[in-house]
Each structure stands twice: as structure tokens, then as C-alpha cells.
Amino acid sequence: MSDSYLRFANRPVGKFLCSKLGLPIPPILARADDQPWQLVESIAFDKTSNALFSAIINTTLEKVICLSEEQRLNGLVFDGSGIKNSSELDALYQSISPRIKRLNRNAKIVLVGLNPKQLCDVAQRTAQRALVGFVKSLAKELGRKGITVNLIYANEGCKDELVAPLSFFCSKRNVYVTGQSINVAQTVGDIEPSNKPLSGKTALVTGATQGIGLAMAQTLRRDGATVIGLDIPAQQQALTSAMNTCDGEVLALDISQENAGEAIVNHLNGRCLDIIVHNAGITRDKTLSRMKPQQWQLLMKINLSGIEAVNQYLLAHDVIANNGRIIGVSSISGIGGNAGQTNYATAKAGVIGMVDALKVPLSEKGITINAVAPGFIETKMTAAVPFMPRQVARRACSLSQGGLPIDVAEAVALFASPSSQGLSGNVLRVCGQNIIGA
Secondary structure, rough: OOHHHHHHHHOOOHHHHHHHOOOOOOOOOOOOOOOOOEEEEEEEEOOOOOOOOOHHHHHHHOOOOOOOOOOOOEEEEEEOOOOOOOOHHHHHHOOOOOOOHHEEEEEEEEEEEEEEEHHHHHHHHHHHHHHHHHHHHHHHHHHHHEEEEEEEEEEEOOOOOHHHHHHEEEEEOOOOOOOEEEEOOOOOOOOOOOOOOOOEEEEEEEEEOOHHHHHHHHHHHOOOOEEEEEEHHHHHHHHHHHHHHOOOOEEEEOOOOOHHHHHHHHHHHOOOOEEEEEEOOOOOOOOOOHHHHHHHHHHHHHHHHHHHHHHHOOOOOOOOOEEEEEEEEEHHHHHHOOOOHHHHHHHHHHHHHHHHHHHHHHHHHOOOOEEEEEEEOOOOHHOOHHHHHHHHHHHOOOOOOOEEEHHHHHHHHHHHOHHHHHHHHOEEEEOOOOOOOO
8 A cells, every 4th residue: 555645745845844744754765676786885993903894895895986075875884893892982973973964865874793792891792782772873863864774793703694684784675674783693604695596495485475475475586486375275366376476386275274384395295495484474453351262362373383383393304404594574563562462462472482492403404593573564454454543653663654565575585595694593673663662
């Protein structure tokens, strides 16, 4: 569903009226296209002693040109991993503040720091954790211009592992992730970026008939994967039409049934899954005192227990390939809670718990597990929300608008990429920095 207020607010008369009335003017977001994102400047707190800066330069090199102090910028990468105490945080102000006025609309700011949980020095750990507050606040200041601000926390020894998250945060594939942080760990083996990173890979997307699930299937296919779309048997005809848009296979299956894992294995017919995206889910919203037992039980079975059972079966039967990818779909409701959604929020918080619990055990096979947590996304489901609550939900984020299914799909594609081997145990909010759980 289109956002008529966004269109109105960006017309001359709309901008005038909204400015006079103090109403938000949502920025027009520049989503992915085939044009390279030029004019990205990389700077470091300490280039001489910083091991990460060479990796940052190598990642952004093709995007950097000789910049004058007046040159407009589409992006800014600041390597703050060399900051060792709170007094050195002054470098954030000294380096970034003078460049803010040079940033174009829809520009990207990325900070790189060291994961505080991996540090022993108290002063250094304190200073590195402070980067979170800086990123979240700056994202709220610059959201009105469509500018995203994000943080990459790297473990000691990371180098090529930075390529995937840095490329994502600096690109037009990311317009609706802002004010967030992501953790990157050092891995074993070479990481080789590719224009078709998923060529030869098989991906299963549940709940793939429409909306976010269909966008995920189409995006994974764009990146080269063979896609299997799964949805309930009642949706088989619609699922077939949806999969025709991405040359996908059709698997009509209720993910909550007891033999779902076995049915998936039978469909694969000897193949392994390289990627599984647990997108299928339902809502049964009621306040807890008015919620029927079946509204709680059915939702939990589909949104959480079914996911756990399928994972257990596929892992026990070695159906998920070594270096495979498991990607869950949580929600900002699972992070911050939402009135009338105790069942939904519980299940989505459980998805986050599953990611955290499986991160270490799966690492033995090189399998990564991550989750995306969407906020208000423009789908048929959110289009059914009454007018005023829908408008409030759209404006309750730093970008003053809802996201699109492709925004969630691009985050899934990040986690699915072979270049993302260093990303595991992350929950990435795709919510425009929604105030819920912020």
C-alpha cells in the first residue's frame, strides 16, 4: 500500500504546510539500482596502529576519489577501533561533525569499532561501548534526510570479514536499517565476494507466497540461488504463481505439522540446503485476558515450535550443508513488546533466543545463524491496520515511514551470502529505527 502522506509531504505545498504545522516530512529513500555508490570517504582515528583500516580501505577503495574539503559525500566510514579511552571519543566529534553538512541526502555513515565483550581493558571497553549511543543518536538526527548510521563491531583479527557488512551498510541495498550495530567474528578460510554470491546454492523460504517472503525468494534468486518456496497447502495455487516470478520450486506444506522436517527432506531428494529462511508466521492479536487458548497455542506452534522442530530434524539428518545459513525472522515486538501481542512477542523473542543458543554449536560445521527483526513494513497485512494506527506506526521511526518487503529481503541476502561467514548470532532490526525497543 502506498503512503499518500509521504507523497504529499514531499510536494512544494505539502512541504510548506508540514513545516508550518511542525509535521514530519518523510525523506524519499534511494533504494538499490545498478549505479555504483560513489564519493565515500574513509577516515580512521589512528591509521598507523589500526589493523582494521586497511580492510576498510580495500572494501571502499573503488568508491573513494580525491576529495576536497568542499566535496559532497554519499558516505562516510569512520574507523574508531583505535579509540582506547573516553577522552579519545572526542575524535567522533572532530572527524564527523565537520563533514555532516557535506553529506548528500540518503548518504551512509558507518562506524567500525572493536566488540566490547571481547576486550579486557576497562577503559577501552567503556569507550568502545559508547559508540552505540553515538550511532543511535546521530541516526535520529539525520533520519529526516534519509541518511543511515550504523555500527560494525569487529573481533580482534577480523579483516576480510568486514567486506560483507561494510558493503551492505554503504550501499543502496540498505535504506531502512539505521541506528543498529552488528557483530563480526574472525573466520577460517578465504572470503571471495561475487556478483552472484549464491550461484549453486539451494535456499528454502517459508511463507513465500506474498509480501516479505516473496521478496526474500526473489532477492535470493537474484543473487543466484535455486529457491524453494514453502507455504500451506491452501495457498498452493498462489504459491505456484509467486514462484513463477523467480523460477522457484513449490513445496505446499504446513510448517507446524509434526512431519514437516521429513517432508522437506523428501522434497530435497538427496540435496542439501545451503540456506533456510524461517519467515512463515501468523498473528492472533488479543490482550492476554481475552486471548483464547487456541490463539496462543496455534501461534506458538507456527511461529516458534515449528521452526525449532524443523531445525532439529534437518540438522540431525545433515541436510543443512556445512557453511550453511539459518536465518530467522523475529520482530521489533519480540525486542520491545507490544500491547495485545503477548503471544506474538513471546514467539519472536524466542527466535532471538534460538539464534543466541545455536550460534556456538553450529559453528563447528561453519553454519551461521542470524535473524532479522522487521518493524512496520508495507504489506497486505499492515494495509489492513486502521488508518490512524497505521499512520502512527509509519511515523514512529527516524525515517518517518514504513519499510518495504525488499528492505527486509536485502538484510536476509546479507546473512545468506558466503561473504558473511563472520556474521553469526546477530539480530538486525529492519525498522527505520522504530521507537519500539529502541
